[in-house]
Amino acid sequence: MERDVHPAEATLRPQHLIVTIFGRYGRARGGTVPIADLIELMAALGVDAGVVRSSVSRLKQRGVLVSDRADGAGYRLSESLEEVFAAGDHRIFETRRATPDDPWLLVSFSVPERERPLRHQLRKLLHRLGFGQVSGGLWVAPGLIADETRTALQQAGLDGYVELFLGARVSSEPLAEAVQGWWDLSLLEPLYRSFVDTYAPVLDAGPSDRDAFSAYVAAITQWRRLTYLDPGIPFALLPDGWAGVEAERLFGELHDRLEPPAARFVAAVMD
Template sequence: MKPRSLMFTLYGEYIQHYGGEIWVGSLIQLMNQFGVSESSVRGAILRMVQSHLLQVRKIGNKSYYSVTPQGGRRVDDGVKRVYAAPSQTWDGEWRILMYSFPEEKRDLRNEIRKELNWTGFGMISNSTWVSPNPLEKQVLDMITTYKIEDYTMLFSSSTIVSHDDQSVIDKGWDLGKIADEYGIFIDKYSPKFDELREKALNNSLTDLECYIERTQIVHEYRKFLFQDPGFPRDLLPKNWPGMKARELFWNIHQLVSIPAVRFFESVFEPAPDKEIQPERHKAINPFQEVYV
């Protein structure tokens, strides 16, 4: 696990439901369970602070970290996309973002490309990205966050004159490759689910084991946010394996969630000047809380 990606998983799955801020010592202990050394954790934190994704508060000789508005938007978008059920029907509208950055802003342009890819947009030319999903608010928030109003323009259209909708999909995404990746996920986690269910029946699952399993499967499933655009079902091929992968993810997540949260609570240390009212029910069952 890359430390930065693991940190996003921890903030989305656990920390945000406990006030959104955590002592660095707790964060180190949580990440140590996945073989991430203290020096690697601190290095990742420093880079994320420099990238304006994390911010720090000092209280005495202790440091407490929370996500910035920019980092928080990434966490919130990730949580919503991981746990949201796909829409059944497409509204017939394409959302089209065009941009033009001067060469001296190429680093910013590359960052915007990563953001669009993360959000589920597909690139149909070097400066034109499209999505069939209602992502206007997320894109406008991104434009405001990065202050790129002068370099971008967002459209929506229900008509493409030169091509049909399937041609746009084929140009912007490789659904065959995504389906193959879902197949790998299913092959890996189907026997894992059987193993965990057997242990649960025998009452031999530990809180630490559940924390590791839950965090790992969320971490693995989050990777699809960079690949799968989350199309409405009527734009997907028949027997789309993403549906089976999602059900498998849900089953494992629910099996291990309560003990996983217990382990997190045993390690978590908030700032002493904050009165934390944990949203424990959301940490245990984000499927129900985020999207009913």
């Protein structure tokens, strides 16, 4: 019988789902995922073989996946991305929230005019890490991502243009109001609410191992995006009734409920 497609799958790109599979299961199983196994796993997500192959080709062109020399029919994540995925594990699977008294991480950068394109790279990287913007060349985030930020800048070869500071804010404007200027919270709130609306019904569904895998991979893929839009802003500085509280609780429950049957499905395919 054909499986009903999970509601989130229609909005998640196949490349993103493939990256989740490699990050969550490929790394834990020696690194390599045979293409035949990947096609079967992606079929559970409603993606056909042709789309899987073309998506893998694009990921190879981007340097995300590499062919396994010991197995021409398999692929693995590029070794250069290991620290990126390790940092992603912390973001996705660990609850990380700063408190209002924790230090803030400030990033200031200066790029010579002759290297102007690097400014765009720096802004793009800081945005990807979840930084808010205080002014044109000054960005802010909770101090708990200091190590992750330092590593990301070093890997991108941009650390020489940046100064990092940890400290407290002493301005007179209420901190909660400042936070709402540094981050576009109007963007985040509906994304959290959409996550809750999409995945809360999964907890009542009692899915098969195959469907648990489908929902789990889709949930991780969508949650990963949210964790990089919000780097752990203290809840006390966010609006009342912030949907992120419910979304974090829901993801924890999804992980506890879906991870074991999803792992069984992967084992059945790959062992």
